[in-house]
Amino acid sequence: MESTSTELSCGSCALSRICLPAHLSARETRILAGAVERGRELQSGARLIRAGARMDALYVVRSGSAKSCGVMNDGEEYVRAFNLPGEVAGLEGFADGHHTCDLVALEPLRYCRIPLGRLERLMETLPGLRREVLRLLGQSLEEAQRMRTEVSMVDARGRLASFLVDLSRRLERRNLPPMHFRLSMSRRDIARHLGLTLETVSRSLGAFRSAGWVEVRARYIKLLQPKALAALLAH
Amino acid sequence: MESTSTELSCGSCALSRICLPAHLSARETRILAGAVERGRELQSGARLIRAGARMDALYVVRSGSAKSCGVMNDGEEYVRAFNLPGEVAGLEGFADGHHTCDLVALEPLRYCRIPLGRLERLMETLPGLRREVLRLLGQSLEEAQRMRTEVSMVDARGRLASFLVDLSRRLERRNLPPMHFRLSMSRRDIARHLGLTLETVSRSLGAFRSAGWVEVRARYIKLLQPKALAALLAH
DNA sequence: GCCGGAATTTGATCCGGATCAATCGAGGCC
DNA sequence: GGCCTCGATTGATCCGGATCAAATTCCGGC
Numbered sequence A, B: 001m002e003s004t005s006t007e008l009s010c011g012s013c014a015l016s017r018i019c020l021p022a023h024l025s026a027r028e029t030r031i032l033a034g035a036v037e038r039g040r041e042l043q044s045g046a047r048l049i050r051a052g053a054r055m056d057a058l059y060v061v062r063s064g065s066a067k068s069c070g071v072m073n074d075g076e077e078y079v080r081a082f083n084l085p086g087e088v089a090g091l092e093g094f095a096d097g098h099h100t101c102d103l104v105a106l107e108p109l110r111y112c113r114i115p116l117g118r119l120e121r122l123m124e125t126l127p128g129l130r131r132e133v134l135r136l137l138g139q140s141l142e143e144a145q146r147m148r149t150e151v152s153m154v155d156a157r158g159r160l161a162s163f164l165v166d167l168s169r170r171l172e173r174r175n176l177p178p179m180h181f182r183l184s185m186s187r188r189d190i191a192r193h194l195g196l197t198l199e200t201v202s203r204s205l206g207a208f209r210s211a212g213w214v215e216v217r218a219r220y221i222k223l224l225q226p227k228a229l230a231a232l233l234a235h
Numbered sequence C: 001g002c003c004g005g006a007a008t009t010t011g012a013t014c015c016g017g018a019t020c021a022a023t024c025g026a027g028g029c030c
Numbered sequence D: 001g002g003c004c005t006c007g008a009t010t011g012a013t014c015c016g017g018a019t020c021a022a023a024t025t026c027c028g029g030c
Helices: A026-033 A116-125 A127-153 A156-173 A187-194 A198-210 A226-234 B026-033 B091-095 B116-125 B127-153 B156-173 B187-194 B198-210 B226-234
Strands: A047-049 A057-063 A066-071 A077-083 A102-105 A110-115 A180-182 A214-217 A220-223 B047-049 B057-063 B066-071 B077-083 B102-105 B110-115 B180-182 B214-217 B220-223
Touching: A026 A127, A057 A116, A066 A187, A077 A187, A077 B127, A110 A116, A116 A127, A116 B127, A127 A156, A127 B077, A127 B091, A127 B116, A127 B127, A156 A180, A156 A187, A156 A198, A156 A220, A156 A226, A187 A198, A198 A214, B026 B127, B057 B116, B066 B187, B077 B187, B091 B127, B110 B116, B116 B127, B127 B156, B156 B180, B156 B187, B156 B198, B156 B220, B156 B226, B187 B198, B198 B214
Parallel strands: none
Antiparallel strands: A047 A102, A057 A110, A066 A077, A066 A102, A180 A220, A214 A220, B047 B102, B057 B110, B066 B077, B066 B102, B180 B220, B214 B220
């Protein structure tokens, strides 16, 4: 069942400046909106995409958050990305038409779905949409490559600082309080995302707290000196 | 100056099964070929793409090899990828229209160039080309994400083994000897690519040699027991 | 072939983060 | 509220790979 309080089309969606229609004309947005399906609300832990499944659509987080994750052949979980409202997931499926990782809700989640067939047909006639999909893929690629060099060249605290600052920046773009927020993911998820152990994440957070750069109360984080955090990356 | 011995169009190129035309129809390949420009031979060390430069084309390695690399803010070099014949470079520029890393020839290099404007115009009318560009981006994304989890979850020897096995596989696809080849990149480049130091790369190679899995003579590598190398990844 | 500089190998030591282990705290459920 | 379980913090130790430091090999130029 659809909640009646939510917007009915991309054009009036609060996320339109951030989401797929970001660079589309009014006309293109209207046409795209006709192809978008709205999913019902999912519970925390629900699996929206399954690794190995045929790619049949793009998924966009509408509210809540999710993680893109999978398991290595030794059974260890890894977390490729966290997805906030307005972010598109499942792009890696373009490689061979199958998804390679799961998309799992971290909290109650609403989402939109764009069937692949309709997207491809729309890309034929909407040059703006073509460019936008290429832009999204390019951004994800750039992000993944940047993260890869970060994992191999930046130490534990630097990576955690980078994570917090990046999260803050993404919240800000969504008009959510960027300096005081709740982490929807566990320390373990953060660790798996940054290539660390949960103990190291916890200790690094502790170090930031001792330095007076953050306040930490369970999953609630307040950034007191974001500049100090960002400075960890410079070196 | 163009060598007279090289093919003149994508359709007759030895790389056509691997390169951009891989999944295009004969007609689409012919049309694409009309948009492709052939660059002159570059010397080792030449820079084909510069970080920060406006993205004005896609580049494809025709012969030789290259590295996609850049420098972190602390001056350390990183290597995102090595590019073999038939591989497309510069895709990350789709993110915002600018390249974020350099493309540097590792040995004398020939390349093709597809101007972005022409590519976009062709994508309007050639659905196969649209799909192919999306596929390429999806593959690069998948590869970058896979590498990222590998850097954070696999130890030094496992990563080096993975690198050698992957290289072998890519050479095989190009009908080049997959078990006995010359590394066009330095130990330092390999290290920067795998998130290691050159000493660790050298020591790991030494360990493989001692185990009788490879023969190493300077930059020449012979894989004696590729299965043993691949097995390092399983665990 | 010989020479010089760079790349590579090999050796010794050190350290950041993993691992193992115990305690503490928070939120859900009755 | 009180219990119970899972998540998070804190502590102690260990180890893989980084770092520092030669020694050796490779390769291009003469």
